[in-house]
Amino acid sequence: MAHVELKSVTKTYPNGAVAVNDLNLEIATGEFLCVLGPSGCGKSSTLRMIAGLEEISHGQILIDGQNVVGKPARERDIAMVFENYALYPHLNVFNNVAMPLVARRTDKQEINDRVTRIAEMLDITEHLEKRPGKLSGGQRQRVSLARAMIRRPAMFLMDEPLGHLEEYLRIELRREIRALHESTGGTTCYITHDQQEAAAVSDRIAVMSAGELQQVGTMHDLINKPVNRFVAEFVGETPISILEDVSFADGRLTIGDYAIGLNEQAAAACAATPPATVGIRPADFVLGDADATGLSAVAESVQPMGETAIVLCKTACGPATVLLDQVDLPSEGESVRLAVDPDNLHLFGPDGLNIMYQGS
Amino acid sequence: MSAATLSDTGAVHRFRFGDYARYLGAAVFVGFCLFPFYMIVSTSVKPESDIFSFPPSWVFDITFENYHSALFVFGGSGVLPFLINSIIITAASTVLAVGLGSMAAYGLTRFKVVAGDHLFFFILSTRFAPPVAFIVPLYLMMQRFGLLDTHFALVAIYTSMNLSLVVWVIRGFFEAIPIEIEEAAQIDGYSRWQIFTKVALPLVKPGLITTSILSAILAWNEFLIATVITQSSSATLPVYLSSFSGSMGLEWGPYMAVGVMGVLPIMIFTLVLQRHLVRGLTFGAVR
Numbered sequence: 001m002a003h004v005e006l007k008s009v010t011k012t013y014p015n016g017a018v019a020v021n022d023l024n025l026e027i028a029t030g031e032f033l034c035v036l037g038p039s040g041c042g043k044s045s046t047l048r049m050i051a052g053l054e055e056i057s058h059g060q061i062l063i064d065g066q067n068v069v070g071k072p073a074r075e076r077d078i079a080m081v082f083e084n085y086a087l088y089p090h091l092n093v094f095n096n097v098a099m100p101l102v103a104r105r106t107d108k109q110e111i112n113d114r115v116t117r118i119a120e121m122l123d124i125t126e127h128l129e130k131r132p133g134k135l136s137g138g139q140r141q142r143v144s145l146a147r148a149m150i151r152r153p154a155m156f157l158m159d160e161p162l163g164h165l166e167e168y169l170r171i172e173l174r175r176e177i178r179a180l181h182e183s184t185g186g187t188t189c190y191i192t193h194d195q196q197e198a199a200a201v202s203d204r205i206a207v208m209s210a211g212e213l214q215q216v217g218t219m220h221d222l223i224n225k226p227v228n229r230f231v232a233e234f235v236g237e238t239p240i241s242i243l244e245d246v247s248f249a250d251g252r253l254t255i256g257d258y259a260i261g262l263n264e265q266a267a268a269a270c271a272a273t274p275p276a277t278v279g280i281r282p283a284d285f286v287l288g289d290a291d292a293t294g295l296s297a298v299a300e301s302v303q304p305m306g307e308t309a310i311v312l313c314k315t316a317c318g319p320a321t322v323l324l325d326q327v328d329l330p331s332e333g334e335s336v337r338l339a340v341d342p343d344n345l346h347l348f349g350p351d352g353l354n355i356m357y358q359g360s
Numbered sequence: 361m362s363a364a365t366l367s368d369t370g371a372v373h374r375f376r377f378g379d380y381a382r383y384l385g386a387a388v389f390v391g392f393c394l395f396p397f398y399m400i401v402s403t404s405v406k407p408e409s410d411i412f413s414f415p416p417s418w419v420f421d422i423t424f425e426n427y428h429s430a431l432f433v434f435g436g437s438g439v440l441p442f443l444i445n446s447i448i449i450t451a452a453s454t455v456l457a458v459g460l461g462s463m464a465a466y467g468l469t470r471f472k473v474v475a476g477d478h479l480f481f482f483i484l485s486t487r488f489a490p491p492v493a494f495i496v497p498l499y500l501m502m503q504r505f506g507l508l509d510t511h512f513a514l515v516a517i518y519t520s521m522n523l524s525l526v527v528w529v530i531r532g533f534f535e536a537i538p539i540e541i542e543e544a545a546q547i548d549g550y551s552r553w554q555i556f557t558k559v560a561l562p563l564v565k566p567g568l569i570t571t572s573i574l575s576a577i578l579a580w581n582e583f584l585i586a587t588v589i590t591q592s593s594s595a596t597l598p599v600y601l602s603s604f605s606g607s608m609g610l611e612w613g614p615y616m617a618v619g620v621m622g623v624l625p626i627m628i629f630t631l632v633l634q635r636h637l638v639r640g641l642t643f644g645a646v647r
């Protein structure tokens with residue numbers, strides 16, 4: 001069990017690439033934190049610095065208050081799960097799982113007991129004598145999880161552990177990983193670029209982009225209270241619509257040909273700094289027919305998705321993505337009006353990047 | 361294209377006349393290559409009276425007299441001391457070359473080495489010059505150190521000759537190990553040295569075997585340097601064998617028996633090691 005703190009951590013690779021820039025992040029004892037971000041944003045670099053596999057260029061990493069910079073990986077009391085499993089090809093499953101204990105000269109009998117127990121937990125008992133090469137991807141990742149859990153380390157680090165697996169296995173294993181986390185109570189830092197996965201396993205999510213931390217919070221926070229345009233656009237299953245041609249006057253916000261009355265707080269914020277764009281989540285749009293109030297739009301395509309449907313609209317302020325129930329769908333090419341509850345607006349400041357106001 | 365293989369279109373071709381001609385040609389060539397070897401082996405088991413019969417006798421009584429003579433009598437002391445010299449020198453130089461070479465290769469692969477690529481090239485470049493060019497300096501060097509006619513001298517020379525081969529071949533094998541496997545070992549608690557011996561080396565076993573075989577063959581068969589550096593007490597089998605060529609009234613039977621004994625150990629060594637060359641111990645743990 002460990003408490004981890006990253007203080008202004010920066011990673012510059014020898015070739016000059018800045019993979020992580022001035023990152024401040026805290027992982028509480030027993031917390032399951034996901035690092036979420038597009039490929040190449042510095043997630044792995046961050047994790048590898050925590051693990052001690054990569055030197056840090058600047059800053060500090062504290063584990064339980066102790067600066068671990070310069071400490072080799074094996075002294076950090078961590079376990080790691082790799083995307084490509086990284087099992088030892090020349091050892092059978094038993095010896096793979098036992099490795100962290102063998103390396104620490106644990107008593108033979110104890111190794112036997114613990115491997116047996118963990119193998120049962122992860123359902124790999126029947127494979128203990130096999131070499132990893134004979135196992136499927138899902139089985140290999142179970143072995144790799146068993147190897148990580150055998151020693152009850154202070155911290156688990158997982159770098160896209162489900163990345164190479166098929167969809168159904170990912171869903172199954174993500175539930176197991178969550179359950180294992182709860183049963184061991186270890187601190188976990190888990191990397192993924194898949195937001196559903198992040199939401200499913202984690203307590204909190206740290207969103208990264210281009211080497212910088214954008215926001216840390218629960219999935220609910222990220223969806224409803226994104227701090228900037230990157231988070232607003234990156235998080236959410238169906239993309240947020242960013243509408244331009246926004247102006248504010250007399251307590252009313254005008255989006256194209258649609259004027260909305262704002263509450264006092266929002267109006268005050270807009271009076272101080274004029275908003276440049278507005279973000280609206282697909283489910284927050286209210287669709288009306290051509291003579292209702294709202295932003296005039298044309299439904300360009302209607303994609304049914306089971307219980308819901310996605311309607312892509314064209315408006316004078318840019319494209320809008322609308323999520324509707326499967327009733328009263330517009331037909332393609334039909335003129336409609338898009339209204340929205342003022343509490344659901346995400347207003348971006350003059351730079352168009354940072355949130356200046358959003359409802360609760 | 362008429363070989364009995366799958367062509368681009370996937371069709372199986374019939375065996376044609378051209379194929380027979382080609383196989384016949386190959387058979388003749390193989391016979392040509394193996395004939396000297398046949399002569400050595402057959403002469404070594406022929407009674408003396410049959411050795412020079414012309415036309416050569418294809419049927420004769422097999423005798424092992426020549427082997428007895430070769431082992432204990434031939435050339436005064438028999439082959440045994442020289443056979444033992446060869447075995448010691450070959451074994452020691454092979455173990456050293458593969459041991460040191462794999463360490464060097466690992467270092468060049470996994471650590472930041474200043475000018476590592478240049479060093480790597482330099483290591484191979486030590487083999488560019490023909491060995492004969494080094495003979496005189498080597499002789500003088502060994503003479504000054506008082507190492508002439510010692511096992512140590514040949515072991516040192518063969519080790520340095522084989523090192524470059526080992527480093528070059530094994531580095532490629534180390535590079536093929538996914539770095540994550542070694543990182544996992546680091547996290548699991550192994551030191552660098554343990555990672556090298558317990559994770560990396562087992563994974564490059566095919567490379568170790570291949571280079572061991574090649575190094576041993578070179579040391580076993582090397583003649584030029586051995587004949588200059590050693591005279592008697594450390595002379596290897598090739599040196600011993602050559603000391604008879606040109607002498608009058610050579611006893612061909614025992615001479616050929618020595619030849620056979622010179623081939624057998626290295627052949628057995630190669631066959632035994634080759635059985636361990638398990639193909640497919642590749643990196644199944646990844647993907």
Ligand SMILES: Nc1ncnc2c1ncn2[C@@H]1O[C@H](COP(=O)(O)OP(=O)(O)O)[C@@H](O)[C@H]1O
Pocket residue numbers: 013014015017018019037038039040041042043044045046
């Ligand atoms: N060893 C390295 N040398 C140079 N650049 C690297 C190295 N590893 C990663 N990078 C660069 O750093 C950035 C972040 O990489 P990484 O941490 O692997 O991102 P992620 O895991 O989020 O995909 C990328 O632009 C990548 O090209």
Ligand SMILES: [Mg+2]
Pocket residue numbers: 040043044045159
């Ligand atoms: Mg990565």
